[in-house]
Every structure is written in C-alpha cells, then in structure tokens.
Amino acid sequence: MRVFNFFSAFLLCLVLSFAVHAVTYNEGGDFKVEVSSQRGQVYNDNISQSFSFTVENLLQVKQEFDLDIPESDGWDIVVPQETFFLASHEKKTIQILFRANSAFDYRPSGVSPDLIILSQKDEYEGLFEFPVLVEGSRENVSMKFEVKISKPPVEEESFVPQFSSSAVSVVDPLRFSVRASGVSTNEESVQILVENAGAVISDELESFSEDASYKIFEVPISAQFSPGFYTFVITVRKLSANKTAAKEWYAEKVVEVREYVRVVESREEKKTLLSDGVVITLKNEGNSPQTYTEKVSFGALKSLFFSSSEQYEDTSTGVLIHKELAKGEEATIEYHFNYLSLYVFLLLLAGLFSYLYVRKVSNPLDVETKIYDVRHVEHEGVKSLKIQIGFENIKDEQIEKIKLVFRLPSYLSIKEGSFLLTEPNFVLKGKNQYKLVWDFKNFSLEDSRVIGFTLVNKRGVLGDIRLPDVEFELKTGVKQRRYYKGFPVIKG
Secondary structure, three states, X not given: XXXXXHHHHHHHXXXXXXXXXXXXXXXXXXXXXXXXXXXXXXXXXXXXXXXEEEEEEOOOOOEEEEEXXXXXXXXXXXXXXXXXXXXXXXXXXXXXXXXXXXXXXXXXXXXXXOOEEEEXXXXXXXXXXXEEEEEOOOOEEEEEEEEEEEOOOOOOOEEEEXXXXXXXXXXXXXXXXXXXXXXXXXXXXXXXXXXXXXXXXXXXXXXXXXXXXXXXXXXXXXXXOOOEXXXXXXXXXXXXXXXXXXXXXXXXXXXXXXXXXXXXXXXXXXXXXXXXXXXXXXXXXXXXXXXXXXXXXXXXXXXHHEEEOOOEEEOOOEEEEEEEEOOOOEEXXXXXXXXXXXXXXXXXXXHHHHHHHHHHHOOOEEEEEEEEEEEEEOOOEEEEEEEEXXXXXXXXXXXXXXXXXXXXXXXXXXXXXXXXXXXOOEEEEOOOEEEEEEEEXXXXXXXXXXXXXXXXXXXXXXXXXXXXXXXXXXXXXXXXXXXXXXXXXXXO
C-alpha cells in the first residue's frame, strides 16, 4: 500500500510539472496568445488530452484568425472552429482535443457521440508533439503541445473488509463487505475469518476477480451471545503462491447484540379415568434468561382437585404457574386435576346412602305415626294435638330389646294423664327439648304396641310445627340397630 501511494504521488507531481508553465506569445504584436499548459500526460488505456489557449486582439480594428493544425497519424484532432473574428481587444478561448484512434495498436471498448475509449492490446508508451499555428491578419503565432503516454500504475492487490451492522441478534445477522482492488480477471481465493475474543465464529473461502470485486457477507449470531456489546474482528487472509507467506487485512468494530426472546413449547394432554393433566415441554432458544408463565383457568370447585409440579399463584379465575428458564435450558411443567378424592367421596357418600337405605328397608318393625285432634284457636295458633305411635315386629323371630325415643320441642308439653296404655320409662328434660324413652323386652314376631299421648301449649303455637323423628333402637344378641320414623308437618 505504501509503495502504491508513493508511486501515485510521484506521477501526480510529474503531471503537475507539465502543467505549471503558463506561456504568453506575441505580447507586443497585433494579438497575443496565452497558453496555460502545453504538456499533458495520459495512460495508455484511455488516450485523450485537451489543451486550451486564449487569443486577444490588440488592434483597434476587427481581426480575422485561422487555426492551422497539421494532421497526425493515429490521432483525431477536434477543434470547435478553425476560423473566427475578434473585435478590438476582444478575447476568445480555444479548446483543442487530441484523441487517439485505431491507428494505434488499440481496440475500441466503448463508443459515445463524443468519446471513444480504447483499450490496449499490448503495453505502450510514447511522446507526441502537435504543432499549432494561429494566423492573424498580418502576424502568426506558432506553438507546440506535447502528450506523454504512459502505462497506468499497477495497483497493489488488496481486500479491505468493512462492517455494515451496528446491532445484531439471533434473527439479524452480522453484515459486512469486502472490496477487492488490484485483482486480475482470474479468480483470487482468500480466507475470511470473523472472530470474537479470539473465538472463530465464521471461517469461509471466497473468490474475487476484476468482475467480482465487491461482495457482501452475513454471519448468523447464535444464542450463546447474551445481550450486550462485543468486539468483532474481520480478517481477510491471502496466501502467497507457494503458500509460505500471507497478507492480511483487518476490520474491528464494537457491535451491540440485542435481546432475542424465544421460548419453544409443546403440549401433551394426559387423560385417565382418575385424572386429567397437561405436560408442557419448554426450551429457551433465546439469548437471555426468561420466565415462562402458564395461565390455567377453572372454577372454585375444580380448584379442590388441582396440583402442579411447579409453584403456582392463585388468582380469582385460576392459577398462574411460573417457570424460570436459563439460556438454552429445557424443562417440563406438569399440572393435573386428580379426581381420585372426588371418586372416594362419592363412593363414601354412595355407601352412606346405601347403608341408610339398607337400614331402612331392613327394619323388622312396621311403624306407623299419626297426629290427630289438632286444636286451633284463632290468633293463638295450635293449642293441642294428639300423637299416636304404633309398631309391629314383622321380620325377626325375637327382638330382645326395643328402645323407643321420642323428642319434642321445649315449647310443647305433655298433658297430664294423657298417655295411652303405656307410659314412658324415662322422661328427660333438656334446655331445648324433652325426651321420652320407652323400653320393651322380648318382642316376638307379630308382637305390636301402641303408644299415645297429648301435646299442649297453653299460649298456643303460631306457625308450622315440625316434630323430630321418633327413634327405635333394637338389640338382637350382640347386634344393635337404630331406625327412625318421621311425622307429618302440623300446619299452624
């Protein structure tokens, strides 16, 4: 690169040395000619040079001028006009174009109305002189222009990388370009490395030529780069022909890696007779830790059967399950509704009802309860009523013991002397109710009893009266059973 810069500067100075000598001809005559430059230099891949000069009429009268430029083999000479007139002290600038044509050993590579671009078949260098004669009315001015033709400087081969990206992510790759200079028409292969902190993240071989000297590249950024700023280095390496040495070109830049959020999930439903569940498989493919949240909505009743493999947060409509995922981590979340407890509860409930039903249908007693002679008094309600309880052994050969328990509210009392046939063995009085107990022993098949009495309330009972169920406790051997019989509601 330094050799090329020095060579270019040298050629520039050489060109300027031809251009700095301005000349004035015939300054004290009928006219004068001022020439800014009489020397020019071009390269042999595009031979075209123009010169200009200014003619000033120094006479007090109008003067005619003619330009006489001899033809030169291999050149086209373009002059705007060969004859012109100048008034007294009028000036005119003339521009002449000297352009090489096919008489040289060149071939045209581009044609336009004003320009033919020639490319050389062989290397060529040379110096050409072009005499120009300016003829006035009485005087002439003769001058000469020189064009030096040189081979173009050989540009040193280079492969310069340049970053395009200032921010990247997993879905936005690192972009950069490589511009090749001084390469031939044949393909030149180079190695292109992209590194961060000494670690190679891309290593490619790429070919360049004169027709393909600029290329754009993209390097994917993996999720291993957490959000932040990283220094990336691009190295373009060109091995020598014998592969014993190499030239390298570098580019370095601090690039932001932006956050990329991507949690991939898959679901599998698991349903059995006893449970209904979901298994969620998660993978954090982003470049930063993430919190995954699963919202499960259900009613209050269903919440009794919910369970999860992860901690969860209760809400008014269900639960929120949170799962922390590190970068690249895979995990599973499982939650389900376990209905085993519901089935157990229903089974117990069914067993209880079955037990009560069996107890009811297996009652060896045929029990009849009767309420009659209900006396109402206007504005006072029920004043008295009669109770009759009859029962008969219809199944068992022998019942050793029957205990009959009748409970009545404390606001009612038993009318004295109203017991029919058999009085109770015990009368127990509590805070809120009375309890009458009868004990019967050795109750044989088809034995029956009738118990009756009158309930009264001196002040009357307003509203309906609901009596508690009468209770029968039976004992046969070591087996004891308990049965109940209800009463109809007494309307107030």
